[in-house]
Amino acid sequence: MKADSAFRARHASSFERVAVVSDEDWMRPALGALSVLLPGEAKGFRVSDLADAKAWLAEQPEPASV
16 A cells, blocks of 8 residues: 555656546446546546546547636
8 A cells, every 4th residue: 555655646647547447336436526636537437348448548638628
């Protein structure tokens, strides 16, 4: 857990998107609530939707509207 926290601290702004792939039903709502703490976008996917998660990560993010 310590190594994971250190990794997150060092790489907090190194990504624009995070895809969490899990079949745990609580994961997607929790991710939505915690996404305000993460830089960039975070989205949850079921394991059966792994290809969709990879495709979403590969997409160009929408430009921020002003």
